[in-house]
Amino acid sequence: MFTPTGSSAFSGPETADVRPDWPEFIADLAPGKADQRAYLLLLRFALLNLVSIALLGAAYLQGWISALLAGDTTYMVTLIFITFLAGLFICTRKILQVSWELNQLRSMTPHPASRTALYLRQTEGRDSSSRSLIASALRLKLGSKITPVRYLASTLVLLGLIGTVVGFIMALSGVDPQAASDASAIGGMVATLIGGMSVALYTTLVGAVLNIWLMIACRLLESGTAKLLTGIVERGELHA
Template identity: 25%
Template sequence: MFKISILGDNSEIRDYLPFLRWLVLTVVTLFGLWTASLYGYLQFMVANDRSHITLVILGLYGVFSLHCMSLIVRVSRDISNLHDVQALISNGNTEYELFGDEVVISNQRPLKKCTATGHIRNLVIMARLQGVGRLDQTILLRRLADSLRYRQSVGWFVADAMLKLGLLGTVIGFILMLSSIQSIDSFDVETLKNALSAMSGGMGVALFTTLFGLVGGILLKLQYYILDDATSYLFGVTTELTEVYVVPALNRGIDAGI
């Protein structure tokens, strides 16, 4: 029987699992927005938000969802290349040479360019410059962790900012509601009717912005959690690979005076 695979073999599906998780979450979110728009709820909430904070939250969510997607695709490619590098190194290759930006192992095969390869390159350079003594990659690992974490820091900030924008909308809504009460100078039916209408508008601003801020912030944090989980896996495998195979091989080279 013939199998038609859109995503590739099992290893490719495993490598791009973070992107698939992001895609599922995004599809569910878009379906929810489409349903809310179909029944007019989305248009109603946006139209009744005089502060326009809901539009700002929607815009931020869209932009940083794409930002998160680009980072997840990048990390997924890194993971895929890392697994190829892991297969080559764990196959008994114990010599590492540098040719420009490339790292070449003992069978003259260059390692695929990825985050792990860049880290291995730094280890090879450090081993050559150090000359004697045991190789310690602690500082390099900290630097690698910081660089991986830095990519997603702005996303976490925006997710928190969306929650704060929702709270800001709540404050603005209550201000609008209270200002309508303050403007009452008589208690005839028409004046009270207008005041109640203004109060409901202010309450709508408070509730709608809070809803958008909470839901948008939570959904964006879920996306960056998927990214953070993939990044942690990338860092963990890189650390394990270098500690088990690369650092001992470089230490043997230092001891042998290579």
């Protein structure tokens, strides 16, 4: 079933911004119900994640992941990874939504809950200036959907930099210039220095790598959203 989540300033109750429930949403993505070209976005997204997971598995087999977790005494790496998973989950939902919307855009009779159908109803009988305002509002709505993913991707880099600063503080806190001449104290200082440097380098590396992964996924989402926006506006102009 469908539930209304709001209404547009350009139309009455019939243009309520509604979205399908997830079971029906996934069913509409099933083979035979959509133009196969719409699956290109999903295929690119799946390929990106498969390649990234394969590289992650290779790093695990080399023992790099175990060494990284062993050196994560501040749990900054864990925090970075959890933030990345949240961003990837949100991006996956958005990719599925955009793919569904692209399918509806190519359909001769788009689903009443799709943005294509809503836009056609909103622009029906409107003049060019009104259609331009409606298109601008649609652009802002679609753009706002990408913002959380981009924000989380940027947060990964910031968390990596924070981990770098924390690691250097840990490394320098164990250095005592007064005990530099004491051979028995040098071992402890070196161990603290190495531990702090490990935290600094590991958090920087993990934050940068996961940022690249999520940013590429975000670029795919942006390209699909731009294609959706252009297609809806063009169809609206033809319909008008």
